[in-house]
Amino acid sequence: MSEKLSFVSPTPNSPWGTYLQQVDRVIPYLGDLARWAETLKRPKRALIVDVPIEMDDGRIAHYEGYRVQHNMSRGPGKGGVRFHPDVTLEEVMALSAWMTVKTAAVNLPYGGAKGGIRVDPKKLSQKELEKVTRRYTSEIGIIIGPHTDIPAPDVNTNGQIMAWMMDTYSMNTGGTATGVVTGKPLHLGGSLGRVKATGRGVFVTGREAARRLGLDLRGARIAVQGFGNVGSVAAELFVEAGAIIVAVQDHTGTIVNDKGLDLAGLVPISRTAGGATAFQGGDVVPNAQFWDVQCDILIPAALEGQISAERAKKTTAKLVLEGANGPTVPEADDILAQRGVLVVPDVICNAGGVTVSYFEWVQDFSSFFWDEDEINVRLDRIMMNALNHIWDTADKHKITLRTATYAVACERILIARQERGLYP
Numbered sequence: 001m002s003e004k005l006s007f008v009s010p011t012p013n014s015p016w017g018t019y020l021q022q023v024d025r026v027i028p029y030l031g032d033l034a035r036w037a038e039t040l041k042r043p044k045r046a047l048i049v050d051v052p053i054e055m056d057d058g059r060i061a062h063y064e065g066y067r068v069q070h071n072m073s074r075g076p077g078k079g080g081v082r083f084h085p086d087v088t089l090e091e092v093m094a095l096s097a098w099m100t101v102k103t104a105a106v107n108l109p110y111g112g113a114k115g116g117i118r119v120d121p122k123k124l125s126q127k128e129l130e131k132v133t134r135r136y137t138s139e140i141g142i143i144i145g146p147h148t149d150i151p152a153p154d155v156n157t158n159g160q161i162m163a164w165m166m167d168t169y170s171m172n173t174g175g176t177a178t179g180v181v182t183g184k185p186l187h188l189g190g191s192l193g194r195v196k197a198t199g200r201g202v203f204v205t206g207r208e209a210a211r212r213l214g215l216d217l218r219g220a221r222i223a224v225q226g227f228g229n230v231g232s233v234a235a236e237l238f239v240e241a242g243a244i245i246v247a248v249q250d251h252t253g254t255i256v257n258d259k260g261l262d263l264a265g266l267v268p269i270s271r272t273a274g275g276a277t278a279f280q281g282g283d284v285v286p287n288a289q290f291w292d293v294q295c296d297i298l299i300p301a302a303l304e305g306q307i308s309a310e311r312a313k314k315t316t317a318k319l320v321l322e323g324a325n326g327p328t329v330p331e332a333d334d335i336l337a338q339r340g341v342l343v344v345p346d347v348i349c350n351a352g353g354v355t356v357s358y359f360e361w362v363q364d365f366s367s368f369f370w371d372e373d374e375i376n377v378r379l380d381r382i383m384m385n386a387l388n389h390i391w392d393t394a395d396k397h398k399i400t401l402r403t404a405t406y407a408v409a410c411e412r413i414l415i416a417r418q419e420r421g422l423y424p
Helices: 015-029 031-041 089-105 126-140 159-173 194-213 229-240 263-270 287-292 309-314 330-338 352-366 372-397 401-420
Strands: 045-054 060-071 077-084 112-118 149-153 221-225 244-250 253-256 283-285 297-300 319-321 342-344
Touching (some): 015 031, 015 330, 015 401, 031 401, 045 089, 077 159, 112 149, 149 159, 149 352, 194 319, 194 342, 221 229, 244 287, 283 287, 309 330, 352 372, 372 401
Parallel strands (some): 077 149, 221 297, 319 342
Antiparallel strands (some): 253 283
8 A cells, every 4th residue: 555645635624625525435436447546636746836026116026836737647737727815735736636527527638737826916016917927837837738738717817817828838938839728818819708618607507407407597596606707607697598696795795686686787896896795786795694595596606615514504595506616515515415405516517618728729729710609509519418428327326416427527537547557
């Protein structure tokens, strides 16, 4: 028996600990492939980098950055880069592992990776933000590339940051490499539909789940935690289908309206410094009350670990759509299952973003770009095929959608690992 690597030992209630529990739950369904299961519990590679920059006032500041490649048996690493003051190595490890499962669940030819810098970008000027991005890209440049590891936007990163990353990598390698990142601006090789893709995936999987539950979206009450690209886009699509948004929580607080929030007014205001709570069309309430709101569908689209056991006991939702990565801790997962609340897990529910990132990567290599209608049709088809296969697996084994998703994904990952063998 090999010793456990110290850097993969989880701290209590950490994202990495949650991921390891999710893997343990799927091992009984892996058959002979279970002998390879330890592969899933160990990142292939973890890089920690110092990111020093000169601030506008002349000071030298240092930030800590990470890039973790969890598993690349099925293809190049794929995963976003987040800029956040609470980023840790454990968090990035978990996010990279969830990307491995996610890409396999929708059968994309990728492995899983993730990156981050422990920094509050809101405290940086635009010039300082560019310096941090470029220095970080230079430091991780030794392990990223169009055929090895392809970053993308995540929390507090966007198309501009991807443009700086692409340019920095290209300057260091001596030629324009549009395929090194996805989520780029359109005129630099970005794809139509990419910005809204994750939210669209939440809607597509949620619509199908609601249909299978017999839940009519017309008049369905929805609460959304996190109101960025994922939460707001999903909310708009559900409203178009006849649902009403009764509660929204973002970094500024919680706003509720029992008759439905007017998204036409809320969305643009939520993009300002005042956030969602600056909108006058609802009541601002304490954040704890968000979990008590009467709703049919709950969409956690913020950060990890938001649905605790206590919150799982409180929610009135019949359906939980995980727009964020790892928003439900394992204990809460069990409580929701016992209560008959259906959870569409993150690794399938929010896979729309990486799916359109794959489209972007393919378009960059071919220098042939599709229109948005074609992208949405392809996205919807991939998401629906993946969800239906997972649902059939869940029904066959009488297990939750999360365990079924891991069973499908981990089988694909470990078959690839087994067939490739060990080198040397």
